[in-house]
Amino acid sequence: MISWASLLVAGSQIGWSCFDGVATPTAPGPGMVGPGSPCPRVTIGPETMQAYPMLPDVLGTLKVTLDDDTRWPQGANTIRQDIRHQMARILEDPRLVFEYSPPLVPVAHLGTKVVAAQTIDGNRIRLSRFAGGPSGRDPTVLAQTVAHELLHVFQVRHQGKALNSFFEPAWELPAYALEAQLPAGAFAGALVSCTAAPPPQAASGPCRPRRTRPGPAGQGEWVAWMTGAGWLRVGREQDFQRPQRVSDDIWGGTSTAPLVKTRIGGPWWSREQALEEITAELQAVTIAFFPTATPKEVTQGTYRGQRLFLRLVYGEPMQGYVGRDYAMGEEVKSLLANGISPRVVFGAPRYMIHARRGTPPSETQFWSLVGTPPKNGAIELPDGTGGTFGYRVDVVEGPFIDGFQLYPAMARANQRTIGEYGSSRTISLDWAVEPYVDHGTPLCSSTR
Numbered sequence: 001m002i003s004w005a006s007l008l009v010a011g012s013q014i015g016w017s018c019f020d021g022v023a024t025p026t027a028p029g030p031g032m033v034g035p036g037s038p039c040p041r042v043t044i045g046p047e048t049m050q051a052y053p054m055l056p057d058v059l060g061t062l063k064v065t066l067d068d069d070t071r072w073p074q075g076a077n078t079i080r081q082d083i084r085h086q087m088a089r090i091l092e093d094p095r096l097v098f099e100y101s102p103p104l105v106p107v108a109h110l111g112t113k114v115v116a117a118q119t120i121d122g123n124r125i126r127l128s129r130f131a132g133g134p135s136g137r138d139p140t141v142l143a144q145t146v147a148h149e150l151l152h153v154f155q156v157r158h159q160g161k162a163l164n165s166f167f168e169p170a171w172e173l174p175a176y177a178l179e180a181q182l183p184a185g186a187f188a189g190a191l192v193s194c195t196a197a198p199p200p201q202a203a204s205g206p207c208r209p210r211r212t213r214p215g216p217a218g219q220g221e222w223v224a225w226m227t228g229a230g231w232l233r234v235g236r237e238q239d240f241q242r243p244q245r246v247s248d249d250i251w252g253g254t255s256t257a258p259l260v261k262t263r264i265g266g267p268w269w270s271r272e273q274a275l276e277e278i279t280a281e282l283q284a285v286t287i288a289f290f291p292t293a294t295p296k297e298v299t300q301g302t303y304r305g306q307r308l309f310l311r312l313v314y315g316e317p318m319q320g321y322v323g324r325d326y327a328m329g330e331e332v333k334s335l336l337a338n339g340i341s342p343r344v345v346f347g348a349p350r351y352m353i354h355a356r357r358g359t360p361p362s363e364t365q366f367w368s369l370v371g372t373p374p375k376n377g378a379i380e381l382p383d384g385t386g387g388t389f390g391y392r393v394d395v396v397e398g399p400f401i402d403g404f405q406l407y408p409a410m411a412r413a414n415q416r417t418i419g420e421y422g423s424s425r426t427i428s429l430d431w432a433v434e435p436y437v438d439h440g441t442p443l444c445s446s447t448r
């Protein structure tokens, strides 16, 4: 099953790792309090929360699913109804702690296999970075992993399973059967919403005045979600709910499997409010460059602990469905409008040079970014066929490690764009606003 068979790791370089220490209880989310809530009341450690932000939603959905008898097969080799219901009750127990340890310790008799999760005792489930599948973000795989371990918790608490009885078929077979019988469809669409809203940002430092009118808190149909391939998307609830295929996603390839979408923000009142709220929380926004891919350039940023490719602008039906088209210029504009300049990061320091070759009227001259500094006013550059051309260099600036350092030099030289020598990458002054800041600014609490 998924927990083991898909986790072959080449070689044995996965070392022993230390654990993430004592988990502290998370603040309960909106739906987490009160009897009859579908949401779990377990304790999720901070590192676990960061690794699996969708875990509360997955646990809430698992709890509802375990209690819903109509979704389970009947008969021999199925998990008994009363056991499923007791597992749901365990998800209401704050003593059950979810810990995180990427990767877990290798189990000796599995050779090079890595464990997706472990039940440490009757109160502790430890997840590795493999618990959510290869992407780390697949709610169905995470649900299967957690259901497996939750049954072990039940076995420890109620059936006398000894700790460290890793591979006894009497305990393992039911856990694998449960994974197989878990109604996968329950986790393919919208999950039960149990994720706590982040605490309101204290406006201690400078804040950004709101330009859009926020609606009533927690209402509206605009939401943010992430996809299995790691895209941050913004759209209406109906777009989030709409079934899509993996191949509908940029870089999704040809797979016709259902596209996994995980809600990570909202609801908000309008698209404008959604963009304002999301960009306020974006960190480390960059322009990622993939010379051989389509699109070859996309924006990327960290949102609520997840490193994601940003697709804030297009792709929703009501805007004219544009599928896998990526409107880089529009994406950058939406960031600039919110005060963020996506940072161009160079793999190695770059020099900006003005190179000349030949004599007028057949003189060649150009600006370019190169990786090696000119020497004595001259530089040899590849000619594209294995040889080199020699150039005279009359201006050299740098070295620069990123676009933010380079832009003032470009402005002095009156160059709005400049290419990297030998690459299809172009750096543009139009993709930055001063002051150059690569992250959002908390929004002021009141409208002005």
Ligand SMILES: [Zn+2]
Pocket (backbone or CB within 6 Å): 148, 152, 171, 172, 175
């Ligand atoms: Zn097991």
